[in-house]
Amino acid sequence: MTTVDRIAYTSKLKDMSPAIKAGLAVSTLLGVLVASQNVFSVAVFALMTALCTAGSGLPLRQYRKMCAIPFWFLLAGAAVVAVGFSEAPAGLWHVRIFGVYLVVTLDSLRRALELFLRSMAGVSCLYFLCVTTPVNDLLGLLNRMHAPKLLTELMMMIYRFIFLLAGLAGQMAVAQKARLGNAGYRASLRSVSMLASSVFVCAFQKSAAIYDAMESRGYDGNFDFTGELSRSTGRQRLIFAAYEVLLIGAVVAVKWIAG
Structure with missing residues (x-):
């Protein structure tokens, strides 16, 4: 049995309906993509981390190790997004290479940060599904x-x-x-x-x-x-419906505040 299988089979949420867990993970991931706001992405990452550790029983140390690989991979990708090309020196930082300037602007940093946080939030949603569902x-x-x-x-x-x-x-x-x-x-x-x-x-x-x-x-x-498959209970369906209502409300509120 692999480590991922062992984690999923020993999860406290193993007996929950896989349809409920998949719906929760996918809907939250869609919410992250629709909201596209850093605050919302951070909140989703924190929520999924809590569900994977406190809710599922996965040790925080092991979860941190699982997040390390996508963290550094996505950080490298965000660094590439933060760097642009320019014919003249500009932005917060620049360096001349072969007659072209590599520049980092405030807008590019914002795009890179948004991409990184949104990607990490998406990873946490998929991790929730992986560590709770065989x-x-x-x-x-x-x-x-x-x-x-x-x-x-x-x-x-x-x-x-x-x-x-x-x-x-x-x-x-x-x-x-x-x-x-x-x-x-x-x-x-x-x-x-x-x-x-x-x-x-x-x-x-x-x-x-x-x-x-x-x-x-x-x-x-x-x-x-x-x-x-484990059948969803009335309590699970009620919690899922309440979560979806709160999720939709949070996405609408974030989009409205962001203008």
């Missing part, structure tokens, strides 16, 4: 919504193979490190290339083995997902 429940929900079978099957296979290959790569990296494969720059480059090629070969071997195993169990080209 992937089998999500696939079951998509089947109930009559999503194309090709979509759900691809999602399941990609999800499983990502963690399978990541585990293989981790084991190979440990083996290389134990044999001083990273002792020096050239050795590190050689080890990385060997690791990439080995993972590529193992991917084909694993896929062939899995296909043979499925055929031996009567695989006919379709995956049948079994199991019952």
Whole structure:
């Protein structure tokens, strides 16, 4: 079982209806996109953080580690947005490179900050869905919504193979490190290339083995997902309806205040 699966299956909100959780995450994400205001994005991030930690039972330290990767990735993207080109020195900061000025203006900083906060708020919405809903429940929900079978099957296979290959790569990296494969720059480059090629070969071997195993169990080209989804209770539907009313009101209020 992967770390994400373990977190989802041990969540305090695991037994809540996946339709309610998906609706809450998607509607909040849409609210962030429609409002497009920094204050609203920060509020959504704080709310989703509280739901993922206090509500779901995920330790704050682990949640912080989960947010670290998208944080630095989005920060780098926002930094690129903050920098523009100009034929003359301008803005809050500028530097001349090959006859062109790289400039940072107040407007570009505002756009970069808005993009960063809105993206982090969106990530927190998706994290809420990931840490509270097992992937089998999500696939079951998509089947109930009559999503194309090709979509759900691809999602399941990609999800499983990502963690399978990541585990293989981790084991190979440990083996290389134990044999001083990273002792020096050239050795590190050689080890990385060997690791990439080995993972590529193992991917084909694993896929062939899995296909043979499925055929031996009567695989006919379709995956049948079994199991019952948790039904939403009246209390859950009432809380969800109240949340949606508050969300819509907050979006309208923020847009009205912003003019």
